[in-house]
Amino acid sequence: MSTLEIRDLHVSVETKEGPKPILRGVDLTLESGKTHAIMGPNGSGKSTLAYSLAGHPKYQITQGTVTLDGEDLLEMSVDERARAGLFLAMQYPVEVPGVSVSNFLRTAKTAIDGDAPALRHWVKDVKVAMENLRMDKAFAERSVNEGFSGGEKKRHEILQMELLKPKFAVLDETDSGLDVDALRVVSEGVNRVKENTDAGFLLITHYTRILRYITPDFVHVFVDGRIAEEGGPELADRLEAEGYDRYLTGAASA
């Protein structure tokens, strides 16, 4: 049982005009086995939250704390956070030419576990995970994300999540740019990890359609850098019907 606790998190990005505040006091507690959906309009700071948790150097934490089972996550380097059990499925995965997917996966698994995985089991695990995500075998020998379609990149992110077995996974707009079939395959992957591990999920999305496949335990509406409303899955249905206008008006008048 693990807990990821975000308290009063304020984050800025550096711009030409000086630091620009994006997150303005986020409070959120994630627990193993639970799925939280973060929904909100564009520019509300959803992705900033994801990248700040992972430790992207572009984002400056100006206030607040993030702890993973009591350990200060913000003190850790990017790779230390990953080794502590945090995983970020990125919206725009990065190409790494000349590094094969199989080499990359093995290097990451070795880094996370501290030991190289036993070869026979590892080869089988990778094979099964790829089959489950309907990824062709040849994929393993391609360079990481190079020339991948949008759907292939997202499957590859979920593949990593399945193999690296994080304590908490942040999925940053994993549904964006996917057709219905790809969305179903990717969602199945997330659901497998939910069933087979005790991971907690932070599902960041603009649209409700991925929530038809992955049922959240909690839904948080993100507006202007903080959580504006919280509820159960029924809140997603209400957003589907009403959109975000209600919150935007509220924020403008606040």
Added chain:
Amino acid sequence: MTTASTDLNTPTADEAAAFGGEPAGLSTDHSRAAVDGAHTHGNGSSPQGSRAERLTSFDLADIPVPSGREEEWRFSPVARLMPLFDGDLSGAGVITTVVEAPEVQVEIVGRDDKRLGTAGRPGDRAAVVAWNAATQATVVTVPAGVTASDVTSIRIEGTSNDATAAHLVVHAEENSSAVVVLDHVGSATLTETVEIVVDEGANLTVVSVQDWAEGAVHASSHRSRIGKDAHLKHVVVTFGGDVVRVTPDAEFTAEGGDVEMVGLYFADTDQHQEHRLFVDHAVPACKSRVTYKGALQGEGAHAVWIGDVLIRAEASATDTYELNRNLVLSDGARADSVPNLEIETGEIEGAGHASATGRFDDEQLFYLQARGIPEIDARRLVVRGFFAELIQDIGVPEVEERLLASIEDELAKSMSVIEGPRA
């Protein structure tokens, strides 16, 4: 008739100068450039005029000591190369040792041996000095029809920094096949001629490794002559030395010739590594492929790559492509990359070039680190990935293993730089 449809793009003088003058990290990829009216090809449009008109000569008096403003020398640290321009240089600062395959003949001959001077002609001051100052030459012959059962290794060890000239000939006779590796170690001030003659139907691989110790200054003119249906794989690997300038020329003498020119370099703090290539398509139906990749790190690391390809009017059905990629790993390093393609006939199979210089990408680093991979390992993965395909292309296992080890050594240096300030 096939005409080259894309990728034909010779930088104009302004463009080349701008590119050369830009800080490292900017990239141009001519492979994506479309043909446009602002660019012309051949007819003296490239900054230095046509390669066909470039002066070549065996006579010292014809090629004066450069000032550094010449097109040939504008990227080079001419002052540091000055000892190699002295027409009277007479040092004996290298020891040459050959371990040959049993089928291969090795001779030491005088400078009047008629087998010398058959491949190309000196094209710059260092080369014409090398030709005139060398008192003897090492001639390596792969007899006709023979397939060498082992690699032939030529070790050139620098023992002093007295300016020295050396001459080497590698001759693969008809239908022979061999691998010859030149290995430059120690420290020397050396101007060198390497003549490579590949007769009809022969298949030769020549690898030249510049693994000099600190202080070495080296200019080397590689001149290749490729016969009918002959194949040459020419590999240049440059890691060590203070200043290394290798100028590989390749010319075809009959149809069906095929040259692959592969280069790999890793420039460190204050190292100057320059590779100037010239492929002369003077006869029809020959093929050339040039692929050079380099990494740079540290203040004052400088890599220069010039790739000239000339397709003469007679050279119909030519197929050529050249590519240069630079990976800049730290601030203060500079890469100059200038591909030049001159085309005097439209009746070719294909012609193209690409050049790009990129920085080690912070987003790549973040992505790999976000998967738990520490920064050191992430950098190693990216640099290895950058060179991986090229190393596989070399096809000489001993050289490949050594290269991987050298890359590890270079990375270890950069890691200590990275870790230093953060520790």
